[in-house]
Amino acid sequence: MKNGVVIVGAGHAGVQAAASLREEGYDGPVVLIGDENELPYHKPPLSKTFIKDAEAKAQPLRGEAFYTGSTIDFRPGIRIDRIDTADRRLDIAGGGALAFDRLILATGSRPRLLPLPGGDLSGVLSLRSIADARLIRELSAQSDDVVILGGGFIGLEIAATLRAAGRNVTVVEAVDRLLGRAVAPVVASHVRLRLEALGVRILTGTTIARLEGENGHVSAAITSTGERLPARMVIVGIGAVPNVELAQAAGLTVANGIRVDQQMRSSVPDILAIGDAASYRHWSTGGDVRLESVQNATDQARLAARTITGHADSYSAVPWFWSDIGDMKLQMVGLTSGGDSHVVLGDLADNKFSIYHYAGSRLLGIESVNRPGDHMLGRKMLGAGFSPTPQTVAEGPDGLKAALAAFQQDEPARAAG
Secondary structure: OOOOEEEEOOOHHHHHHHHHHHHOOOOOOEEEEOOOOOOOEOOHHHHOHHHHOOOOOOOEOOOHHHHHHOOEEEEOOOOEEEEEOOOOEEEEOOOOEEEOOEEEEOOOEEEOOOOOOOOOOEOEEOOOOHHHHHHHHHHHOOOOEEEEEOOOHHHHHHHHHHHHOOOEEEEEEOOOOOOOOOOOHHHHHHHHHHHHHHOOEEEEOOOEEEEEEEOOEEEEEEEOOOOEEEOOEEEEOOOEEEOOHHHHHOOOOEOOOEEOOOOOEOOOOOEEEOHHHEEEEOOOOOOEEOOOOHHHHHHHHHHHHHHHOOOOOOOOOOOEEEEEEOOEEEEEEEOOOOOOEEEEEEEHHHOEEEEEEEEOOEEEEEEEEOOHHHHHHHHHHHHHOOOOOHHHHHOOHHHHHHHHHHHHHOHHHHHHO
């Protein structure tokens, strides 16, 4: 492959794909394109430590020496205008073209916009990049009152961080509870209670009618009931949309993301897609999903590299996620939609508990708050295809470990049978 592999997108997925190609022995050209003028960096800290610490720096995913040492041609600050699938060529914004033999789209996602009167005022921000985080950090130092639109993970992480720094924070969520369908109602209620105890005001079942400003800068958010919420800064965190425009214009199949098969190939086989922008049929649930997580991005990147280097593995990674909200480390493993029962292990009052979700007798996933051991054990159980009974869960970690060990010991006999 004389033109090699071009990777569009230099986030977690793109950087891992470049690294994995070399790890898999691929020795052709690898070009990594990013639209930011930054060395690729970790994004999870942006909503937490970065915005509260004026001295915090970006945390590189890989040092600069990695790219030169691995012969990876990293090109920052470049935007792609078009994919020419017939000629296997990318048209670069501002002029120029780049040929490829294989293309990996790791284009990620962007914050969903909220069309509101006043939405274009200064001080109305979303968090996608380190540039956004710098703006939030700078403005938060000058803002006593902050309104956050959206009660998802990003919004709540920022809310807890800014409240701990002494800001008056109000979270406005359109539906009747926090964290939507991301976690069980019991976890969402617990998170709300902890945030309210911290001093965060939370309005659920509430929408914003408009934003008001003074001298071009936001000054208040007006709710649908007419309440005026003072705000020197408004942060919009109402979810993300996948960046599929390039793929769609090139004729690739798109449905809530760039559709890929179990080897991460799009409807044009020489073009692969990974990470937040990719949607696929999940091996466990049988449903179509698009997952936004570092784990999903890096695992799909590794698989894409193996696909390009001639392997035929199918994607079967167990999904897991995490979020740090105030004094709560939330860790989730598996996909829990479709569950019909659950078991609680631990104590909500101690801020340390886990919810084991079942569909019939099958364990779907576990949501943990400040119980990392449950999370790690859950990853092992789901990875092994082991569903403990609710009675075994009630015995606690020791009983679960013993049951998992017995299950794995019997695996050869089950395979032979």
